[in-house]
Amino acid sequence: MADAARPVFPPLAAVRLYLHGDLRGEFEAMIRDRGWTEEEGVKILLAYAAAAARGPRLSPDQSRDELGAARGELSVLRHRAFMADDGIKTLRMNVTGYEKSLEQFARTLPRLRQAEQELQARLERLLAEAIRLGIELPPEEDEHLPPRRSFIDFYRRHARQ
Amino acid sequence: MAGARRIDVQFLADDLREIAALLPEGMSQEGLARLLGQALTLFRRDEAAWQHLESRDGPRAEAERTELKRRETTALLVSMRSRTILSEMEMYELRERVRELGRRHAEQRAEADRLRQSIARLHRRIAQVEALLAAAAPSSNRDGARSPERGPLTGWWRKRNG
Numbered sequence: 102m103a104d105a106a107r108p109v110f111p112p113l114a115a116v117r118l119y120l121h122g123d124l125r126g127e128f129e130a131m132i133r134d135r136g137w138t139e140e141e142g143v144k145i146l147l148a149y150a151a152a153a154a155r156g157p158r159l160s161p162d163q164s165r166d167e168l169g170a171a172r173g174e175l176s177v178l179r180h181r182a183f184m185a186d187d188g189i190k191t192l193r194m195n196v197t198g199y200e201k202s203l204e205q206f207a208r209t210l211p212r213l214r215q216a217e218q219e220l221q222a223r224l225e226r227l228l229a230e231a232i233r234l235g236i237e238l239p240p241e242e243d244e245h246l247p248p249r250r251s252f253i254d255f256y257r258r259h260a261r262q
Numbered sequence: 263m264a265g266a267r268r269i270d271v272q273f274l275a276d277d278l279r280e281i282a283a284l285l286p287e288g289m290s291q292e293g294l295a296r297l298l299g300q301a302l303t304l305f306r307r308d309e310a311a312w313q314h315l316e317s318r319d320g321p322r323a324e325a326e327r328t329e330l331k332r333r334e335t336t337a338l339l340v341s342m343r344s345r346t347i348l349s350e351m352e353m354y355e356l357r358e359r360v361r362e363l364g365r366r367h368a369e370q371r372a373e374a375d376r377l378r379q380s381i382a383r384l385h386r387r388i389a390q391v392e393a394l395l396a397a398a399a400p401s402s403n404r405d406g407a408r409s410p411e412r413g414p415l416t417g418w419w420r421k422r423n424g
Contacts, residue, residue: 108350110354113272113275114273114274115272117268117269119267119269121265122265124298124299124302125266127302140270143298144344145341146301147298148281149334151283151284152332153308156333167332171332179342182349188353188356195364196360199364206370206374210374213378213381214377217377224384227388230395231398234398
């Protein structure tokens with residue numbers, strides 16, 4: 102079931118670059134001026150080269166149409182990225198909350214299990230003693246009895262009489 | 263590589279293919295660095311051209327401006343595509359993690375609730391049996407062990423439950 106709901110993401114490809122010397126200096130100045138991260142800088146500049154290479158093959162109309170389409174897609178992507186970032190923040194808070202709660206259970210559950218075992222052993226000793234003394238034991242309370250009626254229920258029933 | 267700045271980036275595979283097409287010798291770290299250098303030069307040249315075009319009118323200038331805008335917007339779009347997909351993938355992974363943590367949390371809370379109920383039940387039962395034993399103690403002192411035929415020492419529970 103979980104697999105059926107799994108979204109299909111387009112494949113990504115990773116690349117690694119080493120920048121040194123003048124190129125490194127030029128690149129760092131550019132991303133500083135533009136306020137880009139280094140990843141953004143590499144992606145934007147390499148994609149710019151690819152976009153420029155397509156330029157001579159496009160008519161002015163095609164160039165204008167591509168610009169319109171790119172603007173539309175960019176706007177949609179910005180919204181999606183914003184929503185995803187927002188979701189990530191919330192989900193990270195959920196993860197932190199659950200992890201803290203599970204840490205708490207990791208501390209309390211062993212104590213509760215041990216307490217249950219000790220009480221069970223104590224009860225068995227007492228029951229053995231009671232049997233040895235010939236004491237007839239009352240049945241255990243039924244835990245699944247319906248909850249006692251509230252005072253309001255009681256009042257409703259008796260106020261009508 | 264001493265003094266070199268290493269940068270790892272991810273593209274959509276389709277976008278990277280277009281970039282790789284500009285490297286006739288094939289994809290390599292050196293080729294990509296060289297292309298980045300060319301892109302820097304081109305980007306600065308186009309920026310200067312844009313400044314120049316701003317003061318010009320006419321359809322030709324407009325077409326050139328449109329082309330420069332297309333290049334820049336397409337480059338931003340390529341950067342944004344992989345960034346968005348990476349964020350959405352992270353969100354999906356986190357959602358799966360939250361679901362799994364929620365499942366474990368529900369299980370452990372159910373076990374804690376069960377244990378607390380069991381402990382409370384055991385306390386009640388122990389108190390009940392201890393009370394019976396305490397009530398039996400004086401007569402036990404007098405008569406020794408009570409015979410089973412004499413029945414329970416306390417009949418209150420039978421009235422209550424019977």
